[in-house]
Amino acid sequence: MSARPTLIRRTPAQLRAQRAVLLAEAGATYEHLAERAAVWALAPAELDVWRTVEDIDWLLGED
Secondary structure (H helix, E strand, C coil), rough: CCCCCCCCCCCCCHHHHHHHHHHHHHHHHHHHHHHHHHCCCHHHHHHHHHHHHHHHHCCCCCC
16 A cells, blocks of 8 residues: 555635744744844744745745
């Protein structure tokens, strides 16, 4: 039996909620992370959050 790729489905509301939780847990605003990302000044954990937020924004068409 071959392995099947995992597909996770989320509604736009669920994605927005996940985005908000990520930013809250990071203790940063979107603008703060964006400014720091622009000058490559993110810690590894912040970079993980930033990349996930960017991916969510892309999925929502808000990039």
